[in-house]
Amino acid sequence: MYNIQKAVSRLDYAPKLKEIEITDIKKGLAVFTPKPDKPVSFAALKATLKSAGYVLDSANISVDGTLNKEGQVWIVVAKSSGQKFVLEGPNVQTAVAGLEIDSPIEITGNWKTVGNKTSAREVITPAEKKQSHHARSGVDVFFAGTPDTSEAPIRVTSPGLTVYKGGAITPRLYLIRQSLGTLKVNRQMVDVSLSYTPLSKLQLEAEVPISRTSFRDTTMSGSGVGLGNITAWAKYRFFRKVKTYGDRQAAARFGLELPTGKKDAPSGSQINVPAFVRQQLTPINGGLSPHFDLAYSQAGGRVIFGGNAEVIVRTERDGFRMGHEQRLSTDLEYVLLPRDYDKPGRELFLILETTFVHRGTGRLNGVPVSGSKATEYYLAPGLQYAAHPRFVAEGSVQFPVVRNTGPLALRTDVNVLLGVKYLF
Secondary structure (H helix, E strand, O other), X not given: OHHHHHHHHOOOOOOOHHHOEEEEOOOOEEEEOOOOOOOOOHHHHHHHHHHOOOOEEEEEEXXXXXXXXXXXXXXXXXXXXXXXXXXXXXXXXXXXXXXXXXXXXXXXXXXXXXXXXXXXXXXXXXXXXXXXXXXXXXXXXXXXXXOOXXXXXXXXXXXXXXXXXXXXXXEEEEEEEEEEOOEEEEEEEEEEEEEEEEEOOEEEEEEEEEEEEEEEOOOOEEEEEEEOOOEEEEEEEEEEEEEOOEEEEEEEEEEEEOOOOOOOOOOOOOOOOOHHHHHOOOOOOOXXXXXXXXXXXXXXXXXXXXXXXXXXXXXXXXXXXXXXXXXXXXXXXXXXXXXXXXXXXXXXXXXXXXXXXXXXXXXXXXXXXXXXXXXXXXXXXXXXXXXEOOEEEEEEEEEEEEEEEOOOOOEEEEEEEEEEEEEO
């Protein structure tokens, strides 16, 4: 729901973001008190939410002011801003019964904008219950929109976007253990991604990895630290169908992996393994490499399901590249806590992700390397905790279920991920 709060806060009459309260996350209910000196507009609220990808189902408004009349039309003039609200509907006479012109009144009812531009007017259809004739000052807005969930898979690509006209910073730590015969490899990689959503359907992202790799054989060992390949991403959400507490959405993502990483591999005197294996001890898998990705997810109740398919086309850098990759991943999430789920924040997600990877033949010095292919299938159970609508902590352990790798391809034994995400 943070995206909805962020969108509403951009209205001229909206209060600070923290003053926009989500009262029921399942129904998408929220309430706020506008700035006292600013006129309000239902049409502007609806348009702002639409620009962020949400649908405004309805809105109620509570106005404290004085009763007036223009011809046969009753109006309420807000005390704080002087804005006029036209009263209409079957309950108007009941709402004003016993009152005279200039009497104080608090009116509550369904709110809408009628007309456009200079002819636009704000209209209230009073609720059936009796209105208060002893008003305080101010205007309260209660609105029902299509809610979003806090879901976002850990390892699988999500078709969802981060905050519209905002973004997220996501630092992650990977602890990876690999092996090949007697060769043991440990990697510690810090990956920092920064995303920004300039349009309601477009997200831009940059991903920067830094890796430390240590290796040892029966008699030899060594280590190295270096920058990995930086990847620039653009995600376009081309489909979304919203519903109560969840939605269905799909997105296409294109990434370009840049040849920025450390390319120098250990020498044969440092570790006595084939040259192609030594190249895998660097932080890179090749040179300039485009990524193509399609992602889908759907949410309903406490369950979220999604997945993505990705193709990576690798090019050589100084004569080395791993094989082209095809990946198919799935994501299953369940909102474990809280059991009484009315407001966003403090959600605990139980997550199970799977990844199928097929990697083709690699190349070294322009020559295909026999024994470099791999077909692998991984499971990754994880937990994600939304401590706050803007802050998420997560952890995941990935391990292989099926590994059919060539004799020159490093085998991943375990991959631990720890990360946080901060929305801004």
